[in-house]
Amino acid sequence: MGDLTLFVPEAVVLLGAIVAFVLSVIGSSYRVNWIASVIMAILGVAMSIAWLGAAGEPFFPGIYRVDAFSQLLKVGITTGLFLSVLIAGNPGSVREHSRIDFPMFLFFSAVGMMMMVSATELITLYVALELSAYGLYILAALNKRQREGSEAAAKYVLFGAASSAVTLFGISLIFGVARSTLLSEIIATQPTPLMVIGVLLALSGVLFKLAVFPFHAWAPDTYQGAPHEAVTFIGTASKVAAVGVIARLLFLAIPAHDSLVNALLVLCVASMTVGNLAAIVQNDIKRVLAYSTVAQAGYILIGLVSFSSMGVASAIYYAVIYVPIVFCAFLVVCVLGADGSNPTKSSIAGLYQRSPLLAATLLVGMFGLAGIPPTSGFMGKWFLFSAAIKSDLLWLVLIGAINATVSLYYYLRIIKEAYLTPPADETAIKVSPATAIAAGLGMTLVLVMGIYPRLLWELAEAAAKAIN
Amino acid sequence: MTLEAWILFALVLFCIGLYGVLARRNLIAILIGIELMLNAVSVNILAFNHFLAPDPAVGQIIVLFIIGLAAAEAAIVLSIVLTVYRQRAAIDVQDLKELKG
Amino acid sequence: MNHQLIALLTVMAPLVAFATVLIGFRSKHTVASSIVLISGLVTLVGAALLLFNGPVDGTVFSARWFVIGDHVIEFGVLLDGRTRMMGAVVALITFCIQIYSLSYMSHDPGRGRFFAFLALFEWSMLLFVFASNLLQMFIFWELVGLASFLLIGFWYEKPSAVAAAKKAFIMTRIGDIGLFIGLILLFQTVGTLDVVRITQIFAGEGLPESIAPGRIELIATLLFIGVIGKSAQFPLHTWLPDAMEGPTPVSALLHSATMVAAGVFLVVRFHELFLDAPGTMRFVLIIATTTALLSSTMAMVARDMKRVLAFSSISQLGFMLMGLAAGSLFAGFFHLTTHAFFKALLFLCAGSYIHKFGTNDMVAMGRAGAAGKMKITTIGLVVGGAALAGIPPLAGFFSKEQIIGSLHGPENLIFRIGAYAAAFLTAYYTFRMVFLILRPGIDSEAIEEEPAGSQHADAHDEDHGPAEPWQIVGPIIALTLGTLGAGFLGNRIGHTLLIEHIHHPALAEMAPAIVIALLGVVLAWLDFGRKGARQVGFIARLPAARTLFENRWFIDTVYKAVFVRLAVGFAKLMFGAETRGFDGGADKLGQGTVAAGSQMAKAHSGRLQFYVGTAFVLVAVLVFYLGLS
């Protein structure tokens, strides 16, 4: 047995899940449950940050590794968790009688994600993957508008289950070739074509999580039908975890990476293009964000397919900064959709007059997604593209940059609605203090990491080194 | 039976499951298709385990995990199917196309 | 006083006046005109001092101004014979015209601005003349164009004036491009733009061996293209007749000592260079002769007094260039000087009539009793006309003799004949003008053919004040005296130009020209002057010729039909390319992207099994690919 203290961040989040569970069982009010959850989430973030420098293996050798890589991603995950919990003070789109369980699923899922990024053994990885997914499946079904919620959840869970079956099939192939499930042993094996196929198949489950084409189609539908607060979590933390897993798995096939890279390049380009194109004509803001997620997944893949330390670092960097950026966008969705409805372009019209804070948050979020300085999105893209060009993928960067241009079109249209179109209803929007804090926090994170990227980047570089 | 035969069998099983997922309209049938795919994987792993693995216990443990996870997954899928049923009084996958575009 | 100070005062006084008036006193007319007049006087005195006791040669002032590559271009004032002489002429004539304008423009609401522009005009011309390098010349050449644009279009609410100003600017600018390119090539060839250096190089120091054959010809031709535009030579002459849309004092200035004179002065300035390009000189000769003849014919049928004078200017400019091209610097420059006097005089006289009678039509003026009512003006007109016609012993006679004299030798025979012909026509149309005013035939046929549009005269209301106030009479008298006397200054001018031997033609040489000029006068007398003359010129009796001449050989028409339409068509084409091609194309691309997005969104049909199926098919394809490789 290793040093169990290394498991503290996960343990805190797990404890949070248990607290939330207990509180719901003893019938306390949602308010109490929420406050407790916020505290636990803050603890989780604090512990993750405190354990940033930790390294070692808390359990049996080879199956679970705590290192710079996993810890940085955990910070991202817990940040996502914290922000998602913070704005769930009054989750209007979640069914009334299910609200009390809402935080618990977030926490359980977060535990799964944190384990995903630390898992160094295939079955552990798979279990963590499923653990993180189950909570999300349930969360998706909790929409107040149950007809939509159930459809969203059904699509999500069935697609998810099918791709996890494929993942498992891939794992079985890897196992067959390497005769082990420990990544450290697999990596030592000479990869055969079968092994490469296995890696590709095994990736499908995480590609699904990241919503990479062709495993993306659930995203728009689920985003649209799931409660806003749940989507906030799905859209932030789970991407970080997925990036971590992909980074780990890809390195299994490094020696034979040419064809695998080509395969992933196809997915990468297709993701960016499909996501951006489909997002153009959307009216529902959540659908826009869903398709934009698909495109962003493509950008992240640019870093990963660069197959270099810098590429991984840039992907990690992007995944982490992506959390507050997307959060800024979803925060607005949550506030505007507090009655359970989905905000559309027309419902954000004149947002500036109704709430300058929300409009600014939206602006920062959109600019972040579009990669406009001084938001962190710009630096993120810059790092990704730098990595790709270092790996001689100039054309990929060109495609990515053109896609970024296309994406600007729909981001700007949202901003235009918020700032230009006069509102149909001029009443000011009330923003709760917690939400205001969350908005401020989100914007600060986006801007600070854009203007001062150094700290996070160096962490990401260390993380990328740790993975090799 | 040789390893190849087992693998072939697993592959066929997997494809049958996949067919179920893609072609059946009933949500429960789709779930069953997924279960078949998982079982195919189990077969696969056991075959590899039996013929190749240094330590036969590993495969068996993996399969136990798979079975357990599959059960949990089934529970979740069923519960969601139930909500679908409540809303639409049907569990036809073809009805699930209100969210689109 | 030292020369530097005088020179600076001379050239900068008008600028100070211009700036002061424009910024501070645009609407305080009296102050404005006083300031400009004072500056004009300062300039005049300065120019006179420079002319009579200035140093013969040398740059008296220079300041680092600009850098091209490694070459420093300096802003300088160069004094030598040519510049001192020309500067004095410019200053004198401008001052006369400024005084004249006091009365002429006295009722114009914009006269503050008018005087400011006059000062700008004078300043530009002076610095053009005194420039120490070609670039500076070019700059002030352009500013002269700008000032004349502003003055021609002075009555900017009149569309015809605006059109005329625009035409003047664009047509001269076409020439300027030639000059500009020539300037650059010259700079590249000899490596300097300094006037003195260039003169030295071409005068005898010799050129570097490496210069490609024909290079000097090319440069000279390009420079001459600038002259064609500025001095209104064929084929860019058409702006000048239109340019009298401006107030008459402006025309007087434009046609005598500034604007058009600038072109000729450029050739004077770089005469050494032109002499080194014999091919170009032939070309200049051809153009100049053509222009002299062509515009004379146009003058024969015009009834607008200012238009007749405008055509005569074109023709006389042709004469000057003929002289220069024939190799005689003195002849060309002499004629430039004398012409400045009598042409300014003629325009001032014309303005005086126009001011009084409110029409530009000579027939109408004559009928209104112009000759009787305005004696001094009429004397001026007769003297100026005689000078223009080349009647001895007036100014124009001597200078024209010099030009014809310079066209000696068999190779110039045809040009000499052309010059005689032009001289004949000049005498004819000048005296046609004189007789139409002096001896109006009340029942002559000419009256019935009132040309359309001759009532556009610039005098706004008739008969204000005395017919001949001192501000108008004074300059006319001064210029009349100048016209009477300038012809005898030939030696003096030659001396100033440092020309040692001036060829004074003998009487026998002069005889043909005198005879021809008198013939022209006589013919004019027969057609217009004698009692009972029908007052219809012999040309007017030839319908074909008349139509041709009245329509100015259809040159304007052709320009309008070909070049203007070509430009407009080209602009239309470009506009179409922009809206449908570059701009429209970009829009199309955007629309295409959105349409693709719409299709893409439609593909997400919401059907789960389609989603999953697509994913599996694609994964299968990739697996297949991985398996193969």
Add this chain to the structure above:
Amino acid sequence: MTSSLLTMMLLCPVVALVATLLLPGRHHKAIKIVNALCGFASVVLAIVVWMQYDRSAGGYQMLEDYPWVPTLGIHYTVAVDGAGVVLSMLTALVFFTGVLSMWSLEKRVKEYFAFMAALVIGVFGVFISLDLVSFFFFYEVAVLPMYPLIAIWGSTRKEYSAMKLTIYLMAGSALLFPGLIALYTHGGIGNWNIVQLAASGNFEREFQIFIYPFLYIGFGILAGMFPFHSWSPTGHVAAPTAVSMLHAGVLMKLGAFGIFRVAMTILPEGAAYWAPSFALFATIGIVYGAFVAMRQNDFKYVIGFSSVSHMGIVLLGLNIWAAGGDAAQAGLDGAIFQMFAHGIMTALFFSSVGFIYDQTHDRDIRHFGGLVSQVPLAGSFFIMAAMCGMGVPGFASFWAELLVFIAAIKTFPVLGVFAIAGLVFTAAYVLRVFGKAMFGPRNPDWEKLVDIRVKSVAIWPRAILVGVLLLFGFYPSLILDMIRTAVAGGQ
């Protein structure tokens, strides 16, 4: 010597931005005053920079260097050479006069000045950055605020134009991304410093030839390069006065400056290889812009296409520099001078047109007549700007064009002749506007127009701009000597 002058200059708009954001939106006057003060401060600092710059030494001066992301070699490095000094001055002037010319703004004052300050931050940043990343960072910062500025305060299809402009410029950035990064990865010196990259000599000829078009076209789009110019007139037309001033005045210069500072400096061989082709495009742009302008009836479209034409001159000059040869220096001097002159001139243009438009809400030249007599001052300012545009001596742009043309005749004789011929076409369209709107019979509809009052704020920006145009028009070596040091350090 280290000094923080440049950073201080950069901080002027930053202070303006922060102060504007902190001030309550209803205090219009306070916001305007704060911005005007910051603008004025930046002018003062630009003048100080101008004075402090040691012309005899040349090269890059007032260097400040702080690591930003050190492991990737990204620094915040600022320094100026002569070109940077001149263009910083331009920016400061346009910033200050831009604020003044929007003094009467009443609509959403706070956001307006915030966005404008953001734009100016970007522009300053580009002109002083020596690090490719910070260069591009500021470049993008400068571009984006145009969208809200046009879309909110603009006119005539404002949303369409704003979107078109932004997308077009971002498409340019799409080319810059791979181009700039390739410089870094290929440079192999582990940092993004423009000077060091240029000196590294690690770019072999094939690479330069391959990468150069990315950078040239990417920056060129912002410079209004034919055939990728069509965003620019559309944007001009829609933009409000001060935004047009900024847009044509400084924003388009960023593109040209990028070509000069990044593409040509780092990739000289590639630049030389492509120079004839791109010079051809630049020349087409000169003539083409003039001809299209001849057909336009909207004041701002005319000016917009004139900008295409004038920026063609800038690009031509730059390409002459890139092509090398005897005339290279003159070409570059002319190009940078033209950037400055055109910036001031266009700002003056737009501020005059804006003054008229604010009262009439009409910009069709056919609907006007005799404006000089109706609004003598505004009309005169317009005429002066137009004359500068025509290259009339006495105005700054004359010298700039002169230099470019002299160099063009030497390096690309045929193109040079066409470019010079463009002067005639320019005169044609400018005079057309004069004839239709400024001169001619007064249009009775606009008899009630109010002219610029001599004692109002409105006269200041115009007077300053005219003053600058004339100052450098009459005494060009004042600025030219500064520009010339650019090359001493740059080459």
